[in-house]
Amino acid sequence: MTEPAAVPALSGTQGAILAAYAELIEELGSDDVSYRVIARRAGIAERTVFRNYPTRVDLLLATAAWIEATLFAREESHSIFDIPLAIRDAMQRYDARPELAHVVAETAMRGVSGAAPSPGRAQLERLLDAEVPSLDAAQRRAVIAALSHLDSVGTWVTFHREFGMDRRDIADAAGWAAEAVLDSIRDRVTPA
Amino acid sequence: MEEPVDTATAILASAAVLLRERSFDDISYRALADEVGISERTIYRQYPTRAHLLAALSNWLEQTCFPLAPFVTVSDFCAAVHERFRAFDASPAYAYVGARASAISPTLDTEQAYITRAIEAMLDVSAPTLNRRDRRRVSASLRYFSSAMFWARLRTGFDLDADEICDAFDRAVGTVLARLPHTTWAEPIAGRPGVTWAEP
Missing domain, CATH: 1.10.10.60 (Homeodomain-like)
Structure with missing residues (x-):
């Protein structure tokens, strides 16, 4: 497991709890893991887990955020036209940790009480506004929404489950779709 | 019900x-x-387990609350998806259950969703000469943009209503279909969404 350095708000104990829970999800699935087992794996008292994460939903959302920030962390893209590459890389990482991929995908689909479903939105907007500022509001929104949707673990889950695709095929199809979205703005970059 | x-x-x-x-x-x-x-x-x-309940509940809600209109052509497909997104907007709590259920680790022998098979059948008829890899890329993209996940992401992450989500969907479908040569289609696609926008 990677050190949870990318989530600075966490205490060492919290990082240990989330890493332990993520490990156990991979071994047992997210439904069957008790606080007692998590505490034992993290080497702390059960009441410490409760004090940090009073409910299972709290624990699950924190774990999903931790997984995104550490195990599924990605290199920052410097151009909107690099996003398809980042998407291909991300799909490979999801494919290596299928159980965790499902957990992250599901927590983002809970509405306002769940995890933020488009954590990369601000970054995509920044890149698009810098490179292709001439889009009207609806075009801009559509490009950001489509790329944000493709650059998520939901893509891996859907392509895997609905089409039985393997790692290469998923990375290929997701990258291809992102290139399709970019086709409409490819030659509209503001000259430097 | x-x-x-x-x-x-x-x-x-x-x-x-x-x-x-x-x-x-x-x-x-x-x-x-x-x-x-x-x-x-x-x-x-x-x-x-709760995952079993979630999966079963989602299937049942889909059948009773969100029936998908049958489609053969791309424009009928888009119309059916619009209708669905509007139904999701009218019953968001049920739609989120669908989005969640489609994201969890499968509990049983989950079979392909009806909409996936319908999209594949549509492409078989509309684009019979399209090679296998591009066919999968297109069907996977169309499937993913027509999903409850797309609706849920745009509603929660972008605060969009059904009309705006339908617009974003049409544009996404337009960009995907615009990647294929015109000769792909057995019949010209009338009112292919997004294409006029894709050509500035």
Whole structure:
């Protein structure tokens, strides 16, 4: 497991709890893991887990955020036209940790009480506004929404489950779709 | 909704009633048992884990609340998806259950969703000469942009309403289809969405 350095708000104990829970999800699935087992794996008292994460939903959302920030962390893209590459890389990482991929995908689909479903939105907007500022509001929104949707673990889950695709095929199809979205703005970059 | 005929369905119907006032996570097996008037044990027998319950509930809600209009052409496909997104907007609690269920690790032998098979059949007829890899890329993209996940992401992450989500969907479909040569299509696609926009 990677050190949870990318989530600075966490205490060492919290990082240990989330890493332990993520490990156990991979071994047992997210439904069957008790606080007692998590505490034992993290080497702390059960009441410490409760004090940090009073409910299972709290624990699950924190774990999903931790997984995104550490195990599924990605290199920052410097151009909107690099996003398809980042998407291909991300799909490979999801494919290596299928159980965790499902957990992250599901927590983002809970509405306002769940995890933020488009954590990369601000970054995509920044890149698009810098490179292709001439889009009207609806075009801009559509490009950001489509790329944000493709650059998520939901893509891996859907392509895997609905089409039985393997790692290469998923990375290929997701990258291809992102290139399709970019086709409409490819030659509209503001000259430097 | 119709009168439930068996215990498994009665449980789902009661869960749907409870979903109107609380989230799926706040529906305990205890409360569900009280609502149906059966023992908690009976619910565990039908749905051993909450993931089983979520998957079954999503399937049932899909059939009863979000039926998909049949489609053969791309424009009918888009119309059917618009109708669905509007139905999601009218019953968001149910739609989120669908989005969640499609993201969890499959509990049973999950088969392909109806919409996936329908999209593949549409491409078989409309683009019979398209090579296999591009066919999969296109069907996977169309499937993913027409999903409850797309609706949920745009509603929660972008605060969009059904009309705006339909617009974003049309544009996404337009960009995907615009990647294929015009000769791909057995018949020209009338009013292919997004294409006029794709050509500045």
